[in-house]
Amino acid sequence: MGEDTESSKINHTFLRDYVTEADVISTVEFNQTGDLLATGDKGGRVVIFQRETESKGETEELGETGDSGEYNVYSTFQSHEPDFDYLKSLEIEEKINKIRWLPQQNAAHFLLSTNDKTIKLWKVSERDKRPEGYNLKDEEGRLKDISTITSLQVPVLKPTDLMVEVRPRRVFSNGHTYHVNSISVNSDGETYLSADDLRINMWHLGITDRSFSILHNNIVDIKPANMEDLTEVITSAEFHPHHCHLFVYSSSKGSLRLCDMRSSALCDKHTKQFEEPEDPGSRSFFSEIISSVSDVKFSHNGRYLLTRDYLTAKVWDLNMDKGPVETYQVHEYLRSKLCSLYENDCIFDKFECVWNSSDSVIMTGAYNSFFRMFDRETGRGVTLEAWRESSKPRAVLRTRRVYTGGKRRRGDVGVDSLDFTKKILHMAWHPSENIIAIAATNNLYIFQDRVNPETQ
Amino acid sequence: MKCGAAHGQFFSSGGDVSSGGDVSSGGDVSSGGDVSSADASSNCWFLFTHRVPGPARWDPVDLHQAPDQLLHHDPPHTPADRSLSRTGAGAGPPGSMAADAQSLMSMSLMKIQSCRTQRGGITLHRNLLLSYVLRNAQQLYIKERYQELYRRQQYEEVMTVCNEIQDLDPLDVDVEDAHGEEQARGCGEDTSPREAARPRNPTQSAAHVRAASSLLGCSSVEDCGKEPEPADFRSCCMEASPGAHSDHFPGDYIRHCNKTTVLDLDTHVVTTVENGFLHQDCCCAPAPPAPPAPARKRKVESGCCASDPEELCDFTAARKRAKRENCCFSGADFTDTSNISNLISIFGSGFSGLLSRQAELEQLCGQQALASLGAWTRAIEAF
Numbered sequence: 001m002g003e004d005t006e007s008s009k010i011n012h013t014f015l016r017d018y019v020t021e022a023d024v025i026s027t028v029e030f031n032q033t034g035d036l037l038a039t040g041d042k043g044g045r046v047v048i049f050q051r052e053t054e055s056k057g058e059t060e061e062l063g064e065t066g067d068s069g070e071y072n073v074y075s076t077f078q079s080h081e082p083d084f085d086y087l088k089s090l091e092i093e094e095k096i097n098k099i100r101w102l103p104q105q106n107a108a109h110f111l112l113s114t115n116d117k118t119i120k121l122w123k124v125s126e127r128d129k130r131p132e133g134y135n136l137k138d139e140e141g142r143l144k145d146i147s148t149i150t151s152l153q154v155p156v157l158k159p160t161d162l163m164v165e166v167r168p169r170r171v172f173s174n175g176h177t178y179h180v181n182s183i184s185v186n187s188d189g190e191t192y193l194s195a196d197d198l199r200i201n202m203w204h205l206g207i208t209d210r211s212f213s214i215l216h217n218n219i220v221d222i223k224p225a226n227m228e229d230l231t232e233v234i235t236s237a238e239f240h241p242h243h244c245h246l247f248v249y250s251s252s253k254g255s256l257r258l259c260d261m262r263s264s265a266l267c268d269k270h271t272k273q274f275e276e277p278e279d280p281g282s283r284s285f286f287s288e289i290i291s292s293v294s295d296v297k298f299s300h301n302g303r304y305l306l307t308r309d310y311l312t313a314k315v316w317d318l319n320m321d322k323g324p325v326e327t328y329q330v331h332e333y334l335r336s337k338l339c340s341l342y343e344n345d346c347i348f349d350k351f352e353c354v355w356n357s358s359d360s361v362i363m364t365g366a367y368n369s370f371f372r373m374f375d376r377e378t379g380r381g382v383t384l385e386a387w388r389e390s391s392k393p394r395a396v397l398r399t400r401r402v403y404t405g406g407k408r409r410r411g412d413v414g415v416d417s418l419d420f421t422k423k424i425l426h427m428a429w430h431p432s433e434n435i436i437a438i439a440a441t442n443n444l445y446i447f448q449d450r451v452n453p454e455t456q
Numbered sequence: 457m458k459c460g461a462a463h464g465q466f467f468s469s470g471g472d473v474s475s476g477g478d479v480s481s482g483g484d485v486s487s488g489g490d491v492s493s494a495d496a497s498s499n500c501w502f503l504f505t506h507r508v509p510g511p512a513r514w515d516p517v518d519l520h521q522a523p524d525q526l527l528h529h530d531p532p533h534t535p536a537d538r539s540l541s542r543t544g545a546g547a548g549p550p551g552s553m554a555a556d557a558q559s560l561m562s563m564s565l566m567k568i569q570s571c572r573t574q575r576g577g578i579t580l581h582r583n584l585l586l587s588y589v590l591r592n593a594q595q596l597y598i599k600e601r602y603q604e605l606y607r608r609q610q611y612e613e614v615m616t617v618c619n620e621i622q623d624l625d626p627l628d629v630d631v632e633d634a635h636g637e638e639q640a641r642g643c644g645e646d647t648s649p650r651e652a653a654r655p656r657n658p659t660q661s662a663a664h665v666r667a668a669s670s671l672l673g674c675s676s677v678e679d680c681g682k683e684p685e686p687a688d689f690r691s692c693c694m695e696a697s698p699g700a701h702s703d704h705f706p707g708d709y710i711r712h713c714n715k716t717t718v719l720d721l722d723t724h725v726v727t728t729v730e731n732g733f734l735h736q737d738c739c740c741a742p743a744p745p746a747p748p749a750p751a752r753k754r755k756v757e758s759g760c761c762a763s764d765p766e767e768l769c770d771f772t773a774a775r776k777r778a779k780r781e782n783c784c785f786s787g788a789d790f791t792d793t794s795n796i797s798n799l800i801s802i803f804g805s806g807f808s809g810l811l812s813r814q815a816e817l818e819q820l821c822g823q824q825a826l827a828s829l830g831a832w833t834r835a836i837e838a839f
Contacts, residue, residue, distance in 0.1 A: 090577035116576060178580055197580040233581045252581055285560060285596075288588035292581075339556075342589065343563060348582060 025439035027426055031101035031109065034430040036124075037071055037437055038111055039444055040096025044081055046113055048124065048164075050074035071446055075124060075164040080115040092117050098183050100192070102205070110169070112192060116179040119194055121170035121205060129157040175201045182236045188244040195237035195249060198223040202261075219267050220249060220259065235350075236296045243302070246271075250293035250307060254278075256316065274305070274316050276323040286338045286347060294350035299359040300431075306362055308353040311335060313364050315376065328374045328381060331366050333404045333415045346420045354429045354436075365424025368413065369440050370400060386424060386438045386445045397447060554600035560593040 022043025029038050037049040052069035083092035093116055102110040108125040133155040138144050178197035185192045193202050200220035220237075224230050232253040240246035245261045257270035278287065290310035297306045305316040307324075311332060314324035330351075334341060341347040346367070353364040365371045366383070374381040383400045403412035426439040434449035564586050571578055571586070 085577075088577070091575050093576040095576075179576075230580075230584065233584060235581065252584060285557075285589055285592045287592075289585045292585065339560070342560075345567075348585065 020442075023442035025426060025442060025444060026095050027097065027099050028428040028437050028439045028444070029099045029101060029111075030428050030430055030437065031111075032103055032431060034432055034435070036074065036101070036109060037428070037446075038099045038101065038113075039437075039439065040079065040099050040113055041442075042093075042095040044079055044094030044096060044115065045076060046079045046096060046099065046111075046122075046166075047076045048074040075166055077122070077166040079113045079120060079122065080118065083115075083117070085117075097180060100183050100185050102185055103189050105189075112183055112185065114180050114183050114194065117173065117176055119172040119175070119180070119183060119203070120168050121172075122166055123169045124164065124166050127163045127165055128159055128161070130160045131155040132158045170205065172203055175203070178233075181234070182238065184238040184247065186239045186244050187242055191244075193219070193237055193239060193247060195220075195234050197233040200234065200237050200247075200249060200267075219261060219265070221266065221268060235293050238296055238298055241298050241300060241302045248296055248298070248305060250296040252292040253288070254291035254293055254309060256293070256296060256305060256307065258318070272318075272321050274321045274323075276314075284338065286342060289342070289347050290338065295352045297353060297355060299355050300357060301359055304359065306353050306355060308351050308364050310347060310349075310351075313353050313362060313374070315362065326376065326379075328362070328372075330364055330372055331402070333402060337415070341420070344420060346423070349423055349425060351424075352426050354427055356429050356434065357432050363427060363429060363436065365427055365438070367420050367423050368418040369422040369424060370402075371424045371427065371438055384447075386440045386443070388443075554597050554604070557593040557597035557600065561590055561597065564590040564593065 024042045027040040049071040080094040082094045176196040183194045199218040232251045237249035256274035258272040259267035260271045295308045313328045315326040363373045428437045438445040
């Protein structure tokens with residue numbers, strides 16, 4: 001272990017602080033079983049990790065409970081390339097904005113990945129056999145000289161090293177004028193939605209040349225007749241986990257709109273609007289920015305919504321649209337620093353938020369490699385840090401605290417010493433276990449709860 | 457290698473992302489007992505790195521949990537939150553807030569400008585948010601400037617009236633004192649008007665007025681830098697209604713304003729227009745030349761101290777400070793008139809004007825655009 005440290009020191013010291021822009025992780029997503037974890041980065045690459053499964057016998061032997069397998073790299077592929085819109089003379093970034101897995105229907109896995117303009121459906125399949133014993137071709141694939149063939153043989157499938165193939169199966173392009181910010185797969189397994197700043201499209205997974213809706217291209221269109229009248233944009237959208245006709249979208253004004261597709265083909269009129277009245281006492285220059293919702297997520301049971309704006313995370317009850325039922329202060333100490341954060345552009349950061357599998361804990365990211373978890377039952381929040389631990393083989397993730405007044409404890413971090421370049425924007429929670437994946441710039445951390453590995 | 461104790465992983469891209477290699481499991485598996493968790497229901501998250509990076513930070517371990525309060529519909533706001541100034545220093549003197557707004561505006565404009573050149577094209581969301589900040593800052597800046605302007609003008613007008621009252625009716629000493637008192641109270645931090653409001657010598661009235669003008673004019677010279685944009689200024693002033701005469705004047709300072717005067721700083725044309733604004737803090741001018749027509753144009757010297765006594769008749773002093781000083785100067789009022797500084801009209805609402813004036817914006821850098829707003833203060837010169 002010590003040697004490893006040394007070699008790591010030598011090899012990586014000068015590289016450690018150098019982060020190429022292309023390596024910055026821009027999205028993280030578990031699949032429905034949690035066995036696969038996909039990450040997308042700014043360079044348009046997707047890396048899929050697979051959890052190593054251990055047989056039950058071994059785990060019981062060691063006295064361990066539960067599946068505590070590691071995640072190892074399963075496949076890597078280039079999903080999107082930089083593109084150029086010649087009509088508008090605009091470069092289209094290859095950064096992967098979102099990845100969503102489709103429910104698994106056969107041996108292959110399917111995922112959707114999107115950049116600013118184009119959504120792609122990828123098929124991830126394994127091949128661990130290959131046919132051997134061709135009559136006309138030799139091992140290298142060259143044609144044999146027919147005169148040398150003296151007998152016939154039937155090719156047989158022989159096991160080979162596992163090979164993971166990733167192939168694009170669909171490309172959904174030209175559906176968006178503005179930048180795509182979210183995609184969401186419907187519970188029906190056949191359709192999905194994609195949202196940009198002003199429109200939401202619904203697609204059928206089998207049809208690429210047009211959006212699904214018959215009469216219109218979009219199911220939501222909030223573009224005003226006169227662009228000068230624009231006051232808000234769509235920031236995120238998601239389908240309900242169980243009801244295939246319901247979806248929600250959040251706006252830059254901090255409101256949520258629940259739409260029912262049964263009511264009309266174009267869901268411009270929302271079924272319900274969730275909005276919290278603004279506190280006039282807290283009005284500032286930046287009120288509009290910090291109230292913009294950066295992420296919205298349905299709870300697993302479909303009864304609640306979780307939203308994240310710049311300073312808070314809020315839980316909304318679908319049955320109550322007057323305001324959130326719970327509000328969690330993520331980093332309230334930044335409220336007095338908004339001007340500086342505006343200056344360095346940090347105020348535009350879009351943090352994601354996630355539920356745990358039982359909807360009892362919510363998690364979201366912050367600065368200085370901190371991320372926060374809130375227990376909904378007790379109301380307690382904890383600050384954790386995603387940082388390379390020291391050489392200790394098993395390091396406990398210790399809780400951190402930002403010093404905002406009162407008695408200062410050892411290890412507290414002052415607000416002014418927070419590193420705003422180290423931000424935790426993207427994260428994911430395993431669908432059934434207490435395993436979380438945190439993206440910190442170009443690093444991916446996977447944490448597991450030792451005390452409660454299984455969700456209660 | 458079986459790693460039953462592996463509870464966390466660390467992947468770093470930029471190098472070799474493969475997870476093969478040493479996965480050290482650690483000899484002693486601590487069962488988590490050394491994690492002090494005051495809360496039994498809390499989870500203990502373990503990180504296990506399979507590739508140790510090097511000398512990493514290792515702050516003193518403090519495993520004490522810091523519970524956070526759950527807030528139900530009760531976002532705390534301290535005075536700092538409400539402040540519009542930087543770093544929550546609290547509301548400083550009005551001048552600093554205007555300066556903050558000014559720097560915010562220039563920053564926003566530069567950000568909008570840089571958005572156009574960044575990779576990936578213009579993001580609608582970001583630009584929308586930037587325009588909101590710009591508008592908020594602009595609204596505050598205008599409000600601050602007008603409050604300042606209004607204070608100065610009030611002093612100017614008070615002084616004028618004082619002197620003219622002195623000229624007209626030397627016996628109205630207490631009225632004049634009341635004037636001075638009011639004005640002194642009104643212009644709290646400014647001591648010079650207080651002194652200047654006290655002159656008794658009628659012959660010095662004009663001189664004092666000129667001095668006052670020069671005082672205000674000088675400060676306005678500081679403020680105005682370049683002047684790329686034409687600007688108009690509407691002063692809070694009024695003409696006496698035809699029925700008012702000098703003998704009514706001393707007792708009746710509060711009138712409804714029925715006319716305002718607009719000065720076009722480019723053409724130096726003063727236009728007096730009828731309107732229905734209520735100006736609680738204006739009062740009639742003593743024995744003004746009754747305006748024969750509602751609108752009247754005059755040429756005004758653009759010099760620094762153009763204090764023509766004739767013109768001054770049109771501008772009167774405030775007797776009482778309005779409870780809501782900004783009643784006349786709220787941003788909404790100015791969207792009514794067409795002659796407004798370009799930048800204000802640009803950011804009238806949301807994106808309106810932003811898109812139509814974008815070409816002009818491109819030529820402006822932040823400071824230049826803001827200097828146009830400094831044109832407001834140049835109006836003081838004319839008075």
